[in-house]
Amino acid sequence: xxxxxxxxxxxxxxxxxxxxxxxxxxxxxxxxxxxxxxxxxxxxxxxxxxxxxxxxxxxxxxxxxxxxxxxxxxxxxxxxxxxxxxxxxxxxxxxxxxxxxxxxxxxxxxxxxxxxxxxxxxxxxxxxxxxxxxxxxxxxxxxxxxxxxxxxxxxxxxxxxxxxxxxxxxxxxxxxxxxxxxxxxxxxxxxxxxxxxxxxxxxxxxxxxxxxxxxxxxxxxxxxxxxxxxxxxxxxxxxxxxxxxxxxxxxxxxxxxxxxxxxxxxxxxxxxxxxxxxxxxxxxxxxxxxxxxxxxxxxxxxxxxxxxxxxxxxxxxxxxxxxxxxxxxxxxxxxxxxxxxxxxxxxxxxxxxxxxxxxxxxxxxxxxxxxxxxxxxxxxxxxxxxxxxxxxxxxxxxxxxxxxxxxxxxxxxxxxxxxxxxxxxxxxxxxxxxxxxxxxxxxxxxxxxxxxxxxxxxxxxxxxxxxxxxxxxxxxxxxxxxxxxxxxxxxxxxxxxxxxxxxxxxxxxxxxxxxxxxxxxxxxxxxxxxxxxxxxxxxxxxxxxxxxxxxxxxxxxxxxxxxxxxxxxxxxxxxxxxxxxxxxxxxxxxxxxxxxxxxxxxxxxxxxxxxxxxxxxxxxxxxxxxxxxxxxxxxxxxxxxxxxxxxxxxxxxxxxxxxxxxxxxxxxxxxxxxxxxxxxxxxxxxxxxxxxxxxxxxxxxxxxxxx
Numbered sequence: 001x002x003x004x005x006x007x008x009x010x011x012x013x014x015x016x017x018x019x020x021x022x023x024x025x026x027x028x029x030x031x032x033x034x035x036x037x038x039x040x041x042x043x044x045x046x047x048x049x050x051x052x053x054x055x056x057x058x059x060x061x062x063x064x065x066x067x068x069x070x071x072x073x074x075x076x077x078x079x080x081x082x083x084x085x086x087x088x089x090x091x092x093x094x095x096x097x098x099x100x101x102x103x104x105x106x107x108x109x110x111x112x113x114x115x116x117x118x119x120x121x122x123x124x125x126x127x128x129x130x131x132x133x134x135x136x137x138x139x140x141x142x143x144x145x146x147x148x149x150x151x152x153x154x155x156x157x158x159x160x161x162x163x164x165x166x167x168x169x170x171x172x173x174x175x176x177x178x179x180x181x182x183x184x185x186x187x188x189x190x191x192x193x194x195x196x197x198x199x200x201x202x203x204x205x206x207x208x209x210x211x212x213x214x215x216x217x218x219x220x221x222x223x224x225x226x227x228x229x230x231x232x233x234x235x236x237x238x239x240x241x242x243x244x245x246x247x248x249x250x251x252x253x254x255x256x257x258x259x260x261x262x263x264x265x266x267x268x269x270x271x272x273x274x275x276x277x278x279x280x281x282x283x284x285x286x287x288x289x290x291x292x293x294x295x296x297x298x299x300x301x302x303x304x305x306x307x308x309x310x311x312x313x314x315x316x317x318x319x320x321x322x323x324x325x326x327x328x329x330x331x332x333x334x335x336x337x338x339x340x341x342x343x344x345x346x347x348x349x350x351x352x353x354x355x356x357x358x359x360x361x362x363x364x365x366x367x368x369x370x371x372x373x374x375x376x377x378x379x380x381x382x383x384x385x386x387x388x389x390x391x392x393x394x395x396x397x398x399x400x401x402x403x404x405x406x407x408x409x410x411x412x413x414x415x416x417x418x419x420x421x422x423x424x425x426x427x428x429x430x431x432x433x434x435x436x437x438x439x440x441x442x443x444x445x446x447x448x449x450x451x452x453x454x455x456x457x458x459x460x461x462x463x464x465x466x467x468x469x470x471x472x473x474x475x476x477x478x479x480x481x482x483x484x485x486x487x488x489x490x491x492x493x494x495x496x497x498x499x500x501x502x503x504x505x506x507x508x509x510x511x512x513x514x515x516x517x518x519x520x521x522x523x524x525x526x527x528x529x530x531x532x533x534x535x536x537x538x539x540x541x542x543x544x545x546x547x548x549x550x551x552x553x554x555x556x557x558x559x560x561x562x563x564x565x566x567x568x569x570x571x572x573x574x575x576x577x578x579x580x581x582x583x584x585x586x587x588x589x590x591x592x593x594x595x596x597x598x599x600x601x602x603x604x605x606x607x608x609x610x611x612x613x614x615x616x617x618x619x620x621x622x623x624x625x626x627x628x629x630x631x632x633x634x635x636x637x638x639x640x641x642x643x644x645x646x647x648x649x650x651x652x653x654x655x656x657x658x659x660x661x662x663x664x665x666x667x668x669x670x671x672x673x674x675x676x677x678x679x680x681x682x683x684x685x686x687x688x689x690x691x692x693x694x695x696x697x698x699x700x701x702x703x704x705x706x707x
Contacts, residue, residue: 001449001450001451001452001496001499001524001527001627001631001633002451002452002453002499002502002516002523002524002527003102003106003451003452003453003631003632027055027059030052030055030056031043031044031047031048031052032048032052032053032056032060032093032096032097032100033056033059033093035092035096036096038413038414039413039435040434040435040456040464040465040466040467041096041456041464041467042413042435042455042456042467043096043099043100043414043416043455043467044414045414045415045416046414048100048416050110050112050113050116052097053097053100053101053113053116054116054119054120056093056094056096056097057094057097057098057101057120057123057124058120058123059093060091060093060094060095060096060097060098061094061123061124061127063093063094064090064091064094064127064131065127065130067086067090068087068090068130068131068134068137069134071083071086071087071137071140072134072136072137072140073136074140078139078140078141078143078144079144080144080151080153080157080161083137083140083141083144084141084144084157084160084161084164085461087164088160088459088461088462088510088511088512089461089462092462095457098124099453099454099455099456099457100455101113101116101117102453103416103453103455103469104416105117105198106446106447106451106471107416107417107439107446107447107471108416108417108443108445108446109202109445109446109447110445114199114202117195117198117199118192118195118196118199121191121192121194121195122188122189122191122192124191125187125188125190125191126184126187126188128171128187129171129172129180129183129184129187132167132168132171132172132173133171133172133173133175133180133183133184134173135173135177138168138173138174141164141165141168142165144161145161145162145164145165148161148162155678155679156508156509156510156513156678157509157510159513159677159678159679160510160512160513163512163513163677164512166312166313167313170301170309170312170313172300172301175300175301179300182300183297183300183301186293186296186297186300187297189289189293190290190293190294190297193286193289193290193293194290194629194630195630196286197283197286197287197290197626197629197630198447198626198630200275200280200281200282200283200286201274201275201281201283201447201448201624201626201630202445202447203280203281204274204275204277204281204282204283204624205246205248205274205275205448205624206245206246206444207274207281208246208270208271208273208274209232209236209243209244209245209246209270210243210244210246210263210266210267210270211233211238211241211242211243212229212241212242212243212244212263213240213241213242215242216260217260217262217263218242218244218258218260218263219258219259219260220257220258220259220260220364221254221257221258222257222379222382224477224478224481224482224484225254225257225475226242227477227478227481228475228476228477228478228481229242229243229244230242230478231476231478231479232244232245244267245442245444246270246271246274246448247271247442247448247473248447248448248449248473248620248624248626249271249448249619249620250268250271250272250359250575250617250618250619250620250621251268251271251359251362251363251575251617251619252267252268252271253475253486254267255267255268255360255362255363255364256363256364256366256367256378257364257367257378257379258364259364261355261360261361264360264361264364265358265360267360268359268360269360272359272617272621274623274624275623275624276598276599276621276623282623283623283624283629284598284599284622284623285595286629287586287598287622287623287625287629288595288596288597288598289595290629291586291587291589291593291596292589292593292594292595292596294306294587294634295587295589295590295591295593296591297309298591299590299591300591304588304590305319305587305588305589305590306587306588306589306634306635307319307322307584307587307588307635308588310587310634310635310636311635311636313519314519314520314521314522314636314639315519315521315522315642315681315682316521316638316642319584319588319635322584322638322642323584325638325641325642325645325695326577326580326581326584326638326641328695329573329577329641329699329704330577330609330610330611332699332704332705333569333570333573333574333577333702333704334570334574334610334611334613335570336569336570336573336574336703336704337570337571337573337574337613337615337616338570338613339570340366340369340568340570340571341357341362341613341615341616343369344357344361344362344365344366344369345357347365347368347369347372348361348365357615358614358615359614359615359616359617361615362571362615362616366567366568366571369567370564370567370568373564373567374560374563374564374567375560376557376560376561376564378486380557381486381487381557381561382484382485382486383484383546383547383548384544384545384546384547384553384557385484385485385486385487385489385490385543385544386482386483386484386485386547387440387474387483387484387485387493388483389543389545389547390485390490390493390543391438391493392407392543393542393543393545394490394493394494394534394539394540394542394543394544395493395494395497395543396423397539397542397543398494398530398533398534398536398539398660399497399501401538401539401660401662401665402533402660402661402662402664402665402668402669403428403501403505403662403665403666403669404427404428404662404665405425405426405427405428405433405504406426407423407424407425407426407436408423408424408426409421409422409423409424410422410423410424413435415437417439417443419439419440419441419476420437420438420439421437421438422435422436422437423435423436423437423438425504432465433465433466433504433505434458434465434466434467434468434503434504435466435467435468436468436469436470436500436504437455437467437468437469437470438469438470438471438472439469439470439471439472440470440471440472440474440483440493441472441473441474441475441476441483442473442474442475442476446471446473447626448473448626449473449626449627450470450471450472450473450492450495450496451470451471451496451499451631452468452469452470452471452496452499452500452503452516452527453468453469454466454467454468454469454503454515454516455467455468455469457503457506457511457514457515457517458503458506458507458508458511458514458515459508459509459510459511459514460507460508460509461509461510461511462511464511466503466504466506466515468500468503468504470493470496470497470499470500471496472489472492472493472496474489482547484547487534487561490534490543491531491534494530494531494533494534495527495528495530495531496527497527497530498526498527498528498529498530498531499516499523499526499527501526501530501673502515502516502518502523502526502527502673503515503516505669505673505674506674506676507674507675507676508676508678512677513676513677513678514676514677515676516676517676517677518676518677518681519639519677519681520632520633520636520639521636521638521639521642521643521681522639522643522646522681523639523643524639524640524642524643524644525643525646525647525650525672525685526647526672526673527643528640528643528644528646528647529646529647529650529651529668531647532647532651532654533660535561535562535565536659536660538660539660540553540558541553544558565703566701566702566703567703569702569703569704570704571616573641573702573704574611574613574616575616575617575618575619576619576640576641577611577641578606578611578612578616578617578618578619579618579619579620579625579637580637580638580640580641581605581606581609581611581618582602582605582606582618582620582622582625583625583627583628583633583634583635583636583637583638584635584637584638585601585605585608585609586601586605586622586628587628587634587635598622598623601622602618602621602622606618625637644698645693645694645695645697645698646685646693648697648698648700648701649689649693649694649697649698650668650672650685650688650689651697652697653688653689653690654668667688668688671684671687671688672684672685672688
């Protein structure tokens with residue numbers, strides 16, 4: 001996931017000196033008020049205190065407003081340079097502080113930061129509105145936009161002009177003053193509630209952890225998993241017990257191994273109801289109101305619903321296009337899921353289980369079906385996926401073979417948490433193109449899921465190069481134990497590094513168009529495409545080695561993994577489509593929709609689109625769907641399936657042209673990864689692939705149709 005924590009472009013002004021000798025200026029000792037002296041302006045975490053964020057953010061907003069007003073009030077004839085370029089140059093203080101603030105509130109938060117997050121969210125929303133709803137500024141933008149055909153701008157500059165004009169229009173720049181005020185209030189309320197949702201979800205997920213007193217209830221877990229659970233409990237001051245922490249998705253990894261059905265049900269229900277307990281962590285009223293606000297905003301902006309508004313600058317462009325796309329997938333996915341359910345039920349009956357398949361049974365029995373059908377045991381596989389080898393001999397090696405990159409770990413740069421690692425990223429000619437940070441292990445103060453973002457963005461205009469980070473939530477092993485992960489986890493590492501490559505290869509003049517600052521239904525294309533290399537024979541053989549012996553994975557086991565690649569894909573696609581469908585239905589509500597009963601809405605929504613398979617719950621339930629309520633994927637969760645269509649089709653080009661070669665990698669880098677948001681997405685894809693996106697390779701890759 002590419003996490004959306006960007007704030008609008010901001011302005012740098014000279015910091016005013018203190019008026020008196022007794023009072024220190026806000027900038028005194030604050031590391032954000034000047035660019036970091038570290039390489040690539042990487043944040044100096046040794047000097048950053050929680051108390052630095054508020055003064056830096058508020059001074060940054062103050063500076064921004066003064067500079068934006070200066071642009072708006074200018075009596076000079078509006079030009080591309082004195083309007084658009086000046087906006088792009090602005091905002092370095094606020095950008096510096098918010099890039100680090102959102103990193104920490106997602107990956108390493110604490111009560112001080114959580115409180116500040118809720119306090120500052122409405123101020124940041126108001127700050128954005130002050131730019132995009134500034135009539136005088138928009139008039140200057142519109143004046144230049146209307147002369148665009150006579151300006152002879154280079155393609156990237158022309159795209160920036162069009163980008164800004166659309167952003168201002170979508171933000172409400174054409175509204176009356178009265179409607180602008182209404183919109184500002186709605187934006188403030190939404191921002192406040194989204195920040196509140198994030199903190200409620202983090203607390204609910206932490207509180208939802210399942211604590212077990214009898215080890216027998218955890219039968220089936222590996223020794224490593226038991227030790228990790230014991231360490232979790234010890235960290236929570238519950239020595240002698242075991243704690244199964246919740247992951248962000250509905251299904252939990254331990255469900256695959258737990259043989260005690262009662263424990264499985266307990267773990268599943270803890271996940272399913274984590275924020276629906278009627279306690280202080282319940283999110284349902286919050287998300288109901290967020291959905292209502294978004295519908296009201298869309299109506300104010302003269303759109304039928306929020307999804308129609310949000311999709312204007314996406315590759316799909318309309319809710320109808322998304323619905324049509326998903327309609328091509330639902331019948332095949334659900335039919336396959338029903339077949340898989342019947343196979344699992346037959347196994348339960350054969351074992352005289354005496355019960356009907358339930359969601360908490362699926363992973364456990366599906367694993368048995370996989371073992372029987374493909375003779376593949378996850379516990380047999382994990383010893384070959386030690387996290388450091390996956391990273392250095394897999395993820396990094398693939399980037400070397402495709403793009404010529406090399407990586408050098410450094411220990412002299414400060415990090416925000418002891419598990420974080422830092423690497424120099426060197427291009428094929430030995431020049432350094434950026435820094436890469438990775439933070440892979442789950443913590444109670446870390447949001448669920450996996451994501452990428454920038455600490456520093458690339459821009460030729462600003463003279464900055466990318467500082468990128470990946471965050472995941474893999475189970476940290478007990479002290480002295482190896483970090484063994486599943487093949488799915490390994491794919492997640494390749495996925496997030498695909499986002500990192502998108503950011504590292506950025507080659508743009510303007511920060512707003514740089515790197516992964518693209519549409520939601522395009523940004524997941526590079527990341528999902530990069531997953532394919534996790535199973536490429538040359539790459540796989542290089543990293544899938546036994547953590548004890550160093551022996552390569554036996555070919556027979558490799559073949560089993562490949563043959564099992566399409567296993568359980570009916571379930572996997574159905575749960576993802578169900579989540580995407582919930583997202584779309586929440587965001588196609590009309591402005592007159594009342595505050596809805598979340599559970600009832602969810603049930604009726606899934607039934608309407610025939611995605612209500614009782615054994616296949618949505619990947620995210622509405623009440624813990626972080627992507628859409630706080631992380632920028634509102635009306636955009638379909639993007640994962642949409643970009644899967646793009647990545648499978650693009651990978652088929654590689655298969656047709658020799659696969660893993662430097663020449664092919666360079667072509668993909670030049671035509672996709674380095675282009676940022678500088679071209680129409682459909683044209684960008686077609687130029688690389690030679691035709692419009694074809695869904696067939698996706699259906700084949702999922703095992704839903706024959707080749």
